[in-house]
Amino acid sequence: MTMPHYPGGVWLVDFEFHPCNGKEGNPPVPVCMVAREFTTGRTLRLWQNDLARLHAAPFPTDDSALFVVFYAPAEFGCFLALGWPLPHNILDLFSEFRTQTNGRIVPAGNGLIGALAYHGLDSIAAEEKTAMRERVLQGGPWDCTEQQAILDYCETDVVALEKLLPAMRARLDWPRALLRGQYSAAAAHIEANGVPLDVGALEIFRANLDGIQGKLIEAIDRDYGVYEGRTFKRERFEQYLSAQGIPWPRLPTGQLQLDDDAFKEMSRAHPQLAALRELRVSLGQMRLSELPVGDDGRNRCMISILRSKTGRNQPSNTRFIFGPSTWMRGLIQPAPGYGLAYVDWSQQEFGIAAALSGDENMKTAYASGDPYMAFAKQAGAVPEEATKKTHAIERDQFKACVLAVQYGMGAESLALRINQPVARARELLDLHKRTYRRFWQWSDGVVNEAVLGGKLWTVYGWQLFTGDNPNDRSLRNFPMQANGAEMLRLACIQLMNDGVCICAPVHDAILIEAPLETLDAVVAHTQTVMKQASATVLGGFALESDTKIVRHPERYMDARGVKMWNTVMGLLGLDERKVSDA
Template identity: 25%
Template sequence: MAFMKTLLLIDGSSYLYRAFHAMPDLRSPQGEPTGAIYGMVNMLARLCKEVRFDYSACIFDAKGKTFRDELYPEYKANRPSMPTDLAAQIATVHEVVRASGWPLLMVDGVEADDVIGTLARQAAAEGMQVIISTGDKDMAQLVTPQVTLVNTMTNETLDEAGVKEKFGVPPTRIIDYLTLIGDKVDNVPGVDKCGPKTAVKWLEEYDSLDGVIAHAANVGGKVGENLRTALEWLPRGRELITIKCDVALAAELPAGMESLLHGERNLPRLAELFSECGFRTFLREVQQAMGAAEPAAEVVAEAPAAQPASSGDLFGATTDLFAEPPAPAANPAVPAATQLARHYETILDDAQLEAWLQKLAAADIVSLDTETTSLDPMQARIVGLSFAIEPGHAAYLPLAHRGPDAPQQLERDATLARLKPWLEDAGKKKLGQNLKYDRHVLANHGITLRGVADDTLLASYVIESHLRHNMDDLASRHLGETTVSYEEICGKGAKQIGFDEVAVDVAANYAAEDADITLRLNQYFAPLLTGRLLSVYRDIELPVAEVLFKMERNGVLIDRDILAAQSHQLGSEMLRLEQETYALAGQPFNLNSPKQLQEILFGKLGIPTKGVKKTPSGGFSTDEEVLEKLALDYPLPKLILQYRSLAKLKSTYTDKLPTLINPQTGRVHTNYAQAVAITGRLASNDPNLQNIPVRTAEGRRVREAFVATPGYVIVSADYSQIELRIMAHLSGDEGMLAAFASGEDIHKATAAEVFGVPLAEVSGEQRRAAKAINFGLIYGMGKYGLASQLGISNDAAQQYIDSYFRKYPGVADYMQRTRVAAAEQGYVETVFGRRLYLPEIRAANQARRAGAERAAINAPMQGTAADLIKLAMLAVQGWLEAEQLQSKLIMQVHDELVLEVAEAELAQVRERLPQLMAGAAALKVPLLAEVGVGPSWEAAH
């Protein structure tokens, strides 16, 4: 019996939009957008690899109106216009599709859906099997025993049973179903308030749309009224929803279905296109293919060995971009599934463990994940480990699940001992998602993780710092996968159970998926990390993660007694302020109640409300910004601000820090998050050591409790005026460069120019104003902000700014260049190549766009400062280890490094530390680090 042949139809317009939105803002060497092109190449490559077919076509919407626009002028009226960056890529996408051998169709007057529907019907009539690759729900109406839908974004395959399960109605009723609920995307009205459940109920009861219309009088309630109101519209809605399956295609298919045979690759043209786009990996593969061809041959006779997915698969599957189209399936009547096959194993006995130890030893790289008892990395203990060695192939090793139904598991300590040689082997490459946490967990069991080659959290952060980087979001955004969440298997809130209480079979699927998805994400990110981005990832973020692990492990010693005394003092001062506020208010009230404070300020005391912003409920705000303005004229708001400041200090630090002391180490261990701040700066939490207020005496005293171990001292090293130095480097302003080169006081130099006085006669007040100008302008501050900060008129502020730019014209030029570059490419860069994306830089809203422009000016300085302190950490840690010193890094706060230094090593550290920090990078101006020493952190300043 002859097997049916298969036609693969690709909804190119759907692919195009999905590729555009899934990819980061990639640019060609000429600055042109290329993300959609890159995504299309990968998505088509995956289809070519995974779906077996005899004929194929990639169908796009043609320009201009269709018959539906004539039928209903408001059709798709709600859709925003195509993004400019996407429109700019369409012509190249079409060229790449054709050059890759895919037949491409666009037919005027109809949509891509109609062409797909017509081809599907014709192919089925000729006895073919049809696979439609799309994410469009409207296509479900085309499903028959011979027509199947696949969605590569969600790895979903829909046959007749699948359509019924997903929508509640069979494919033959999809048109009726969609007509009733309407289509907001295409602006096709349905029956108001008729959702999917109601539509399914009506169709089950009355069989069809015609049946629903015929029995409309019998439908009760408000939705019944809405149905009767829509009766005149519904036939036209059905016509708009219905895919046209009789489009004339004779001109497009001169040889019938034979016109849709997959063509030969035009390798020279692909090489030109990929070169223009800057797709280095793709270009290299084309060149290899061209080099492998016989001189007279036009097509590669034998494709090069398959590259890992890092060479270009948008959704993580391993693809060979220039492989020949797959041979027809042995039985094309059963379409090949596009979802990546998963082989997840649970390791429960010695034989399985031994087999996996051999797999781990033989693998080029292994994705590793730990499941634990706690999110606290210093306290967490291992419940199980998962491994993935290739996409879709992973295993879970349960070691400490408990409960009456838990199966017999391998003994934890003995099993970890067997894994330890591999885990500690620097030659065996491992990857993971936030492996700094896993390092801690393994360290809690006496294992030092070595051989860390990749971390998907950090790769994502370097590529797209402005987005979220948790694994679930990454899987959805880049692989089209909906992963099992922790809450799904452990629950939420008070009912949440520990991972060790999860059933092993459930835990195995979750944990193995984590390792598998992480491996696939790593393959996806690899081709995106090129040039300077690769350097930021390999030379900064990955090695810094190891330094942070060691710093977190070191922790910092906290003196409980000092904090207890400070808490008592703060409490007494708060009581005094409370009594003063009662006296001024003329009555006691709750200082922490915005409502009561509002009544006192604006009601009883009659403070004018003009210019005071309102709360969402319509009252007047008493937030910090409002109180600061009122405090300039009224004493009560000033006291409230003082009270709030002390209350926050007490609750956040002096009361809380002692509760965070680790009982095993006697020290506080903060967590440094690398992938949070868009600029590249580290974030500290549990506790946050970077937000201790140091502008008040009470805040600075908190640092007195951060002390050294007996025999050690605290050493603090802080970069001096680092962002101004970076501005000098970036702008190349001659005056600023000269001032720093000569060691001149930059603030005094600015003051002399702005206030028109000799350098020697600059007053302290003038220097403070110049400092505000220097730092304000690099933060993008305008005349209004400067006027507010200095308490001067807007005109005076503008004069100061004009004087500043006369002295430093290169800074003004840099700012303008940066605004233009940011608008053109959507991001700015640090000195070292870190990209800082600005999503609002092209916003239509002027205020949001202006905010993005201010950020564009400052971000390269903040980002470069962040890179510098990280490079300094690497240099200092490397030196400490090379010299085998007992001194250790214990904190990083903004531009400052804090060490606990053995007294015997103090002279050595004091000399070398500022040299290492100053030498972290070579800029056009010298870097300067100022060092302080003392028994406490505060004393070291």
């Protein structure tokens, strides 16, 4: 596609920066910036004192110009720190490199050096780049020689952009590329906002949690009896499962499968195992030492846009408060006078599948507000007057079946989840195929397209190259996950433009913050925007959303983590921070 004409210029830009006060979690302090106009070669090299005197970028940022960068959220963090308006037209070559290579082998990685290498272009040596970046992160003062060296280093990334843009531009889908650029701007705002935490509790955690591990194990293990000291005993756990009548997946050797994926899956089917799983995960994450928290008590980290194959964000599990064990999310607490709202699309994957496949039965089930009970009714398994209360067991089984289809489970895995014979699981899966025939025809078509055509794509152009040995389960799930990511990006862009403070995107949800007096109105607006975003992606089929509102001094809490949180609070002598429910 031909590159649009920009009379204000095509500006290639890079900043160097370090965190304020040298502390990760604080906003960036811009050290220098180099900008070059692509056509004329005009180059601007500005040190931090020059930048601080400016009220806007020293080049056009309106609709007449194009701003080109590699991983824009980092550069826009500097714009926000300087108080500069963000550019209107944004081309993030990181996002476009991911779009052009997603699923393909990228030998040198997805960074700038990797993108250059992929296109056969020279770059600065990785070792030299690392050394210079570390010197910047150390902070000043820098003498004149160092300042020139840092500016020269910054300019090498601009030179790299100057090489990379011609290599990539012919394959760019410009309207969609610029839309992804807008999401880079939204991501910068999100990373700058961060998530407010109860810093007092966090500091006590970090100082004392190692010392209470033994007591924590003892407190949680009272319900299980599977630990000996601090050691999880496989044979004791097997005895517990037998006594409770809980089937468990096994390895080919016959041994219990004890990885976290197995515990996560089985905890969904058997909620009494949730605290044990939380304990096992938590023992390796107790200090939260890698969680970056700024001087203002907010967790800030890269949300790592477009890092997953489905195009979803992929922040570090150790650096993002939603990454560690669910009970640790109790640290999330709005500041005085503020509230938080966790707004997530209702049954997003089911709704996307219904819309994209055009399955009318599935659409009707989604529109009912309870697609799991609707499925049971459509399959003739329960009477039309059945409710969640009167037919809870049947609903749970049909819900498990819907989720099994979404996750690509077979009958054996579904049987474990519902604690029923494999024959019953096969019956449920067969009912799904008979009830939602159009969906299954479409899903089979997705797999055929991936295998024969070599790629899949979303309605906004995010694509996956499938390679020689594609995974059937991943292929079937890609349209739901990837189009879910598209609607999240659209919603975040609109909410940013509307001035809503987004603290974090979390899979199919958005965590927002607002003053208490406007919180309800902001929540309602967020739900409207999310509904519109889903309708835009799904050709008019709108998805509803659910909300969980937290007003200071309340704290955010995931229901799965309540028992663990309260146990830890008790052991730390923080009874006033216990919660009654989630």
